[in-house]
Amino acid sequence: MxxxxxxxxxxxxxxxxxxxxxxxxxxxxxxxxxxxxxxxxxxxxxxxxxxxxxxxxxxxxxxxxxxxxxxxxxxxxxxxxxxxxxxxxxxxxxxxxxxxxxxxxxxxxxxxxxxxxxxxxxxxxxxxxxxxxxxxxxxxxxxxxxxxxxxxxxxxxxxxxxxxxxxxxxxxxxxxxxxxxxxxxxxxxxxxxxxxxxxxxxxxxxxxxxGGKSPVVVLDDVNIKAVARTLLFGKLNNAGQICVAPDYVFVPKNLEHQLIQQLCELYKQHYQQGVEGKNLTSIISDAHFARLSSYVEDAQAKGAQLFTAHEENTADELKHRMGLHILTQVSDDMKVMQEEIFGPILPIMSYDSLSQVTTYINGRPHPLALYIFGHDSTVISDLSAAIRSGTLAINDVLMQVTADQLPFGGIxxxxxxxxxxxxxxxxxxxxRNTLVSGKFNPRTSMLLKQNKLLIKLLKWMYLRQ
CATH class of the missing domain: 3.40.605.10 (Aldehyde Dehydrogenase; Chain A, domain 1)
Incomplete structure (x- = not known):
């Protein structure tokens, strides 16, 4: 049919x-x-x-x-x-x-x-x-x-x-x-x-x-290991093939090295066998695996630095499996910063001031998700007000989508x-707008008369509301 x-x-x-x-x-x-x-x-x-x-x-x-x-x-x-x-x-x-x-x-x-x-x-x-x-x-x-x-x-x-x-x-x-x-x-x-x-x-x-590129903003008052643990879950769940997966991370300069170190250590702890393990989902197809690999190669060719937790077992082209790939020193001319990643690649950018962060994010299409890690309620409130996004999660990732009684959608x-x-x-x-009038309805008779008194009465009723 x-x-x-x-x-x-x-x-x-x-x-x-x-x-x-x-x-x-x-x-x-x-x-x-x-x-x-x-x-x-x-x-x-x-x-x-x-x-x-x-x-x-x-x-x-x-x-x-x-x-x-x-x-x-x-x-x-x-x-x-x-x-x-x-x-x-x-x-x-x-x-x-x-x-x-x-x-x-x-x-x-x-x-x-x-x-x-x-x-x-x-x-x-x-x-x-x-x-x-x-x-x-x-x-x-x-x-x-x-x-x-x-x-x-x-x-x-x-x-x-x-x-x-x-x-x-x-x-x-x-x-x-x-x-x-x-x-x-x-x-x-x-x-x-x-x-x-x-x-x-x-x-x-x-x-x-x-979808789009959903940013993560890490403030300077966080437990960096807790942040790394949450990001690892968000980036490796379903091998990062999620429309609200963290796409790139802004972290204070003094915390960048610690974040990378914690991500690598936690990855080795939870994914000990790398891409050979049974707790890591494969990339959906050869074509998507090739796309992700090209992002990494393009970024490295343009000056990005690559970090992987394992020296071996980081990718398997035959089985289209890919472990965590962290990129630093990224720039806007790299494909990984232009396209939605939809895979286990995580660009990390350091910042000196939050104004840099808001300017960067607001200079790009509004993301489906925004993630903020921190505990200063004033700073979090200011950031969430300054950046428009489809959804927002604070000190968490992905889980805002599972809140059934909250609307889900982008902007x-x-x-x-x-x-x-x-x-x-x-x-x-x-x-459907439904108006119900009963047997007693003097309004129509009054409106048909169109006299000056009626106009004055209507003005009084409408203007006082």
Whole structure:
């Protein structure tokens, strides 16, 4: 069945039942949750095959559990989210009353990435189904084994509410051209521009979850070992293939050497076998491994200094595996400082004053995440106010994304719009302005008269509000 036929089938189903009962939506979510739990081992094995090797930790903790948690939280809160939301109309519209009614939009399109093929596919689908929509889900061509498992999950009754689509760039381009009621894309900024351009032909509203270069700012009052431990987790989790992974670090000059030393020591402690260890996920493909290697080679050729914790076992081209690579003395003409890294390479830059830091970060596209390590509340407040970013975490990394009741989204080139929690429900709903007037409504008769006394009364009512 072609994409347009699939869309029309779902759209006809939506039109035949444009407001799905809340309990039906909850039952759909419960079915997804049940099948995810039942197929945990198959999903872990499938993701590992897709990556060449992926730790069960990265799949269970990064993909499965956040998705199951999001479903549970949505089921719990959905009855409250769907209630009409009362709003004041003021004296000028008395005796009428008003509310917002959240309506499903129709058929929603979701284009998912490869780096978290379960979570980043299903969490937006969960929000869209919770809002009462039908969904078409485009999965990444880089994760065929995981896709097969997800397709199996969306069978039987679920297939009447969510179609799963696979294919490469041509299919993705055709998918973006479909006149969806809403389209959510997660991926690179460059592809996001193309998706938005295609969607604009139908005036389809879009949510873009992109990425960019997420900076880390280390203040001078930190425990540098604690900072290094947190950064190591953020940079090695899923081999750094995360849209909110720390991309580069600003550290005071007097702490730079200590930070590098602690990162190397902690890496050797936790990844004793380097790329031969079973606790390090592989880079998704040969092409992405080659891209990351070229970043390191380009940086070194232009004067950067490379630090690796192990003299050997730092990379394996055949298995496309890469350990921690620290770069110092980096400059803006290096590819590693121009492109989102999306891998276990960490540029470190020293600074003398925080004004250097804010000037540098604000001179570039707004990042999806900003990380600040420090304990001076005044300095942290000033920094967070001076730098705009999609998300912010203080003395932590990555974990802000797992806060289900906080909206997740970028700003500028790092994204547009939000989802997660109630924001996800609202993103995929139309907030309909509803005014209710009863039998007693003298307002219309008064307005028809258009006399001077009425004008004076209206001015008094509007200007005093």
């Amino acid at each position: 072609g994409l347009i036929n699939q869309f029309e089938q779902l759209n006809n189903a939506f039109l035949s039942q444009p407001f799905l009962p809340i309990q039906t939506r909850i039952n759909l979510l419960k079915t997804i949750k049940k099948r995810l739990i039942e197929n945990e081992q198959q999903l872990v094995a499938a993701a590992s095959k897709d990556f060449g090797y992926r730790t069960s930790f990265d799949t269970v903790l990064g993909d499965l559990l956040p998705t199951v948690k999001a479903i549970s939280d949505t089921i719990k809160r959905l009855p409250k989210w769907t209630r009409n939301e009362s709003r004041s109309v003021g004296i000028s519209l008395w005796p009428s009353h008003a509310h917002i009614q959240y309506q499903p939009k129709g058929v929603v399109g979701v284009i998912a990435p490869w780096n978290y093929p379960i979570q980043l596919s299903l969490v937006p689908v969960i929000s869209a189904l919770a809002a009462g929509n039908r969904v078409m889900l485009k999965l990444s061509e880089f994760t065929p084994h995981t896709n097969a498992q997800l397709t199996e999950i969306f069978k039987d009754e679920l297939a009447n509410h969510c179609f799963v689509v696979e294919g490469g760039p041509d299919i993705a381009a055709a998918f973006s051209d479909i006149p969806f009621a809403h389209l959510l894309f997660t991926g690179s900024t460059s592809v996001g521009r193309k998706v938005m351009q295609s969607a604009s032909q139908h005036l389809t509203p879009v949510t873009l979850e992109l 500028g080139e790092s994204g547009m719009g939000h989802y997660h929690g109630i924001e996800g429900f609202k993103t995929f709903s139309h907030a």
